[in-house]
Amino acid sequence: MAGVLDSVNQRTQLVGQNRLELLLFKLGGKQRYGINVFKVKEVLQCPPLTSLPKLHPTIRGIAHIRGQTISVIDMNLATGGRAIENVEERFIIITEYNRSIQGFLVGAVERIININWENILPPPNGIGRFNYMTAVTEIDGDLVEILDVEKILDEISPVNTDVTADVIDPTIKEKIKDKKILVADDSSVARRQIQRAITALGLECDMVKDGKEALDLLKKISKTGSVTDRYALMISDVEMPEMDGYTLTSEVKADPALAGLHIILHTSLSGVFNEAMVKKVGADDFIAKFNPDELATAVQKVINLDDQNN
Structure with missing residues (x-):
């Protein structure tokens, strides 16, 4: 099993084609789950x-793997299930988020499996805010849940979302006047993190949950006016x-009516992007x-460059 991802770095040709590869796994029952191969470094039998x-209750222990000390999170516990039994017979998915x-x-x-992002759908309405799904798809007639790993990790070790005071440019609000920031991200945790950073700058943002929703919104706006009059820039996740x-x-x-919109890609695909x-x-x-100071700096850089060019 350790060799199942040996060719992961050769799979980057999928990037930009609205396709991805999912590693399918199970926790304690028959339900299948998926994780993007680009976030997986290795799969191995549990050492x-x-x-x-004083470890978090969902952390089953520490493993020493290839010179690194890695926390091992019980995915079933982390999503509200029972602890996985017979640990020595189970597997660890080593990821970078x-x-x-x-x-x-x-x-x-x-x-x-290789799949098109168009076949990855948002979770159904009405499942509540305490679920851990960020998307779903169908494989071999079965529903596959794609877990919101960012939410899981944030519950275990919340990240700091405060922007350092000396990073904030007090003139930035005036430079974009009434414009907002458009944010596209399928993770509810990521959207909250971004919103806190943007709000710290004195700016406002509109939130959408995926790329299609963002594109549809921008095209709708472009029919009656300029998107750059509405938005100073867009911050977009990659996986949606x-x-x-x-x-x-x-x-x-590629759309002349939208091309002037500045775009910052903001993603947890840090290791293999x-x-x-x-x-x-x-x-x-x-x-x-997620680093609030880096995000704030990047947003202010775009706004300042745009202000200089006008």
């Missing part, structure tokens, strides 16, 4: 775990249901999640 005092590396203990790992951030950026930059693709699709900047 011996070392328990330490938001500049940190962690292991997720799962019951079984199945296979990698129906339309990913790369495809969204390409569509915006393809800088060449960011340039290819025409994004104005890229930053890895």
Whole structure:
């Protein structure tokens, strides 16, 4: 199983084609779950775990893997289920999210599938805010849940969302007057984090949950006016249901009515993200999640450049 992802770095050709590859796994029952291969560094059978005092209840222990000490999170516990049993017979998915590396203990790992983002759909309405789904899809007639890992990690170790006072440009609000920031991200936790950073600058933002929703909104606005009169810039995640951030950026930059909108790609794909693709699709900047000072600085940089050019 450790070799199942040996070719992960050769899969970057999927980036920008509104496609992704999912690693399918199970926790304790028959339900299948998926995780983007680009976030996975390795899959291996669970090694011996070392328990330490005062660990978060969902962390089953610490593993020493290839010279690194990695926290191993029981994915079933983290999503409200029971602890996974017979740990030594289970598997760990080593991932990189938001500049940190962690292991997720799962019951079984199945296979990698290639799928179009158009077939990845937002969670159904009415499931409540306490669920851990960020998207769903159908594989072999079965529903596959794509988990909101950012939400899971934030509950275990919340990130600081405060912008340092000396980073804030007090003139930034006046430079964009009544314009807002458009934010596209499928994770409710990420949207809240971004909103706090934007609000700290004295700015306002509109939130959408995926690339398609963002594109539809921009096209609607462009029919009656200029999108750059409404928005100073857009901050977009890369991984989103129906339309990913790369495809969204390409569509915006290819449309003369939208092309003037500045776009910052903001993603947890920090370990394997393809800088060449960011340039290819025409994004104005890229930053890895989540550092409030870096996000605030990037937003202010775009606004200041636009102000100088006007």
